Structures are given as structure tokens and as C-alpha cells.
Amino acid sequence: MNRQNEFEKQQEQEELFKIANRNEMDAVVANSIHGLELRKGEKRRYLGQFRERVLKTLTNKQLGSNWIYPDVIEAIKDRRSTKIIIRSDYRKKAKKYLEIAQRQNKTVTITNNKDYIGNIALVVVSDEAVEVDNIIAGEKTQELKDKGLPPEIINAGCGKLCSSHYQQLLDVAGETLNFKQLSFLEKMFGEVCTACQYHNNE
Numbered sequence: 001m002n003r004q005n006e007f008e009k010q011q012e013q014e015e016l017f018k019i020a021n022r023n024e025m026d027a028v029v030a031n032s033i034h035g036l037e038l039r040k041g042e043k044r045r046y047l048g049q050f051r052e053r054v055l056k057t058l059t060n061k062q063l064g065s066n067w068i069y070p071d072v073i074e075a076i077k078d079r080r081s082t083k084i085i086i087r088s089d090y091r092k093k094a095k096k097y098l099e100i101a102q103r104q105n106k107t108v109t110i111t112n113n114k115d116y117i118g119n120i121a122l123v124v125v126s127d128e129a130v131e132v133d134n135i136i137a138g139e140k141t142q143e144l145k146d147k148g149l150p151p152e153i154i155n156a157g158c159g160k161l162c163s164s165h166y167q168q169l170l171d172v173a174g175e176t177l178n179f180k181q182l183s184f185l186e187k188m189f190g191e192v193c194t195a196c197q198y199h200n201n202e
Helices: 002-045 060-064 070-077 095-103 139-147 151-156 163-173 184-188 194-201
Strands: 054-059 081-087 107-111 120-126 159-161 179-181
Touching: 054 060, 054 070, 060 120, 070 081, 070 095, 070 120, 070 139, 081 095, 095 107, 139 151, 139 163, 151 159, 151 163, 151 194, 159 163, 159 194, 163 179
Parallel strands: 081 107, 159 179
Antiparallel strands: 054 120, 081 120
16 A cells, blocks of 8 residues: 555656656747747847847938948948948948948948848948947937037038038047048039038028
8 A cells, every 4th residue: 555655656746747847848948939039030120130240230210311420430440340231222321331341341231131120221240249238320429419519510421521610520529530621622613511501401
């Protein structure tokens, strides 16, 4: 009787162990599937790339503006970056970034994958994990705004500036960014400051 009870007890424990083990395996499988789905969604958002490999991103709205984002240029020039990926619909808008990437010998990929989701239109990526905390472009632009860079320069985006706007840019940013100064001859032949032009058209 005692042996039977012991046997039954062992059987019960074995069954409980099997159930617990099965539940644990189900949980592992479920978590794995969920993890895979999350990673798949991550790659669809970042134009086929994992988040940890992304240095900087630009949205379609940002690409639609005239402003050339300094932090994206810095990311392209970063030794860790190896390529930029652009949605095919925004290839023309990304011309300046394409030129910089080509000069830096970075790979340029144009994609028309319809499975990608979200509003990201350009990513600067590495071949390895870089774990950049803030991958959203615009942080440096906001800094320049906060320092008092005139909106007409920001909205002009790039081009040639008169001596007044060029000096303002140097005073605030400490660098020329995406601009050049208009020469005397250029002004003689009718070229105008892009910032002045934007200001006058407002």
C-alpha cells in the first residue's frame, strides 16, 4: 500500500513536472515569437535595419524642408557609418545627403520596399551595433535656433549668403554648415542671398 502510494505520488509529481515544463516551453516559444515579431517590426520601421545599427534618421517631413541637418551630415562623416538608405520617393529631396555620402565613400541604397512602415525616409547606419541614444535628427538644429540663428537662414537650408547673414551664421554656429558667402562678382551678375530671398518671400 505504501509502495503504491509512493508510486502514485511519484507519478503525480512526474505529471506536474511535465505540465510545468510544457508551460515553461510554451512561454519560451511565445516569448521567442514575440521577440521575433518585435525585431521584424523594428527592421520595417528603420528601412530594413536594426535600431542598434542606426546613427541618425530623417522623416519624410524633414527631408521635405530646405534645411540640411548638420547632425545627419556628421553621422554620414562618422567613421562608424557605412551607408545611407533612402526611400525611393525621396531620392530627389535627399540629393545633398547623397552627394556627401558619395564623397565620403559610403554606400547609398535606394529602396522602394512597400513593407516598410512609419515616416522615416532616410537612415544612416553602421555594419555593427553602435547604440546611439538619440537617432532622431534635429537636435543640433534646435540648438542653433535656441542660440538665435535667424529663421530665414534655417528655412533657406543651404546656398549662398550675403555678408550680413554669413557673419550671423559664423557668430552663432561657428561654422559655415551648408552655406557659402556670395562673392562680389556673383552679386554683380544678379545672384541673391538665399536667406534674404526667403525672408522677402514670407
